[in-house]
Amino acid sequence: MIDHLPVLLVVLPILGGAVPLVVSLLHERAGWAVATLTVAGQVVLAGLLAWTVETSGTVSYEVGGFAAPYGIELVVDGLSAAVALLVAVVALGVLAYARHAGPRSNSFYSLYLLLVAGLTGMSVTGDVFNLYVFLEITGLAAYGLVASGRDAKSAVAALKYLVIGTVGASLYLLGVGYLLAATGTLNMADLAGKLGSMAAYDSTLVLTAFGLMVGGLTVKVALFPLHTWQPDAYANAPDTVSAFISALVSTVSAYALARLLFSVFTAEFLAAVPVARWALLGLACVSVVAGSALAVSQSSVQRMLAYSSVSQFGLVVAGFTIGTPMAVVGASVHLLGHAVMKGGLFAATGVIERETGATTLNGYAGMGSRVPVTAGAFSVLALAMVGVPPAIGFVGKWYIVFGAVNAEIWPVVVVLLASTLLTLAYFARLVERLYFAEATIHTEERADDAPADAPADATVADGSGRAVSTGMVAVVVAAAVLAVALTATVPAFEQLLNQTLPQLITQ
């Protein structure tokens, strides 16, 4: 069974996803239990897989026993194992949040597990077409989840997401077609060998394929100016869903982009075709600046967080494109760290909205004393995102900047350092409002059942009938703790990446 780990990781959530639909014939509310059991199993499997990679190096698996270049291969190295583990852990955390926050229908949990399957599939696959299929599974599940809100606005946001996301995935598919025409293979390792020898790196066919595939994926990652679906989708989806997809969907797409850069086109391609590298680096830098600028100008906190993702993913993609081992480690660390931080921040906005009704920057004024635990965790996560040591956000940015300095790409260094300031610009404003401003929303509406000065954990602990459960607050606090504690794992992670990632650009 241990040999089949990579494929079990994908099969388990798909099978689990079918169960709630069947069970709903008998039971109305079984979905959550089924999803939790499945995802708990997923965490164990992903942990085992990560441990296997850690001890015995890259794992590859031939699906159905068909040999590699012809059959579909699953390849798990240090980065993919880490992403798969992240998907499982975040999915489990968000389930703890969803227990009380809903939506509670069984079909919601089917979609949820389908999304876990799609994301895991994207992280373990070693085949470019298989990646497309998982990309679309992820997309379909995400569109459905965004639309699961009660408000019809969520349906409009989901349709926008669907149309733009489909164009992105279709462009990627078109790129796969060009690669197939150039080399006749779809296996990533095989492609890496054949590109450059069978088809010259700077041939029109290969360049077009690169442009289409990278362009398609940047839509999914939501880099500026292809990000327009993202703020609507994040702000209009139910809290549970925004926490989940903001943490994972763009993250895994960015991982797929990195996989494409390192395992398909390889560092030699980037060295041989500098224009491709500069174009991607330029796009990433524009995304960093524009994302931050848009975030500063938002009044809705959730939209601000969504634009902040645009900017942070600019950083991640820049790190991957710089391509020195240090920058790549930094980008990977920031990729994983951002998932924990952004998921936690969205979960916190959900808690604050339920507890106080505040959704805008002005509404957050003075909330630090109303919801002390959540506001404290929110501030920790916000500062971690800015990059205050010793949080994970600091380590990621530090490595990326160091990588850029080593590669002597000074304009990028400037943008990266400025991005920290810009991030501070919008988060500091929010934290300042939380603690140092007069409240604009007053406590009357809830004053009767919750004395404002009682400690929050005591008032939420009695649970039943309240807007916020202990589990929801616990998830936010856990994210804040993780955002700091993950720093300790960085050296081990760095070693793992250096052992298992393919040869990177060394300068």
Place this chain on the structure above:
Amino acid sequence: MLELLDSHYNYVAVMLLLGIGLYMLIESRNLVKKVIGMNVFQTGIFLFFITLAFRAGGSPPIIEDGGGPYVSPLPHVLILTAIVVGVSLTAVALALLIRIYTEYGTLDEDKLKQLYYD
């Protein structure tokens, strides 16, 4: 030019379908037409893959004595998968459209935006 049209008309059709689809998707104010545009765009990609697999004088890939050049079955299989994906996407999109229409009573993007900001 005409020669190119004659020998590569499939690719011309691909480009036309991609262009028309993308144009409908961006330009049309009607959400249903946007979804149709998305379908046309995807159809262009399907045709591209099928054209890729074509080989003059090729025979089906069933190995026999002296069978001669075989057509690669791979692109067809890929497109079969992609068609399934496309159908499910259309289904989800149509379900969303129905929900939007019952809620707002319109499928016009501009009117929807007006309703949004009122």
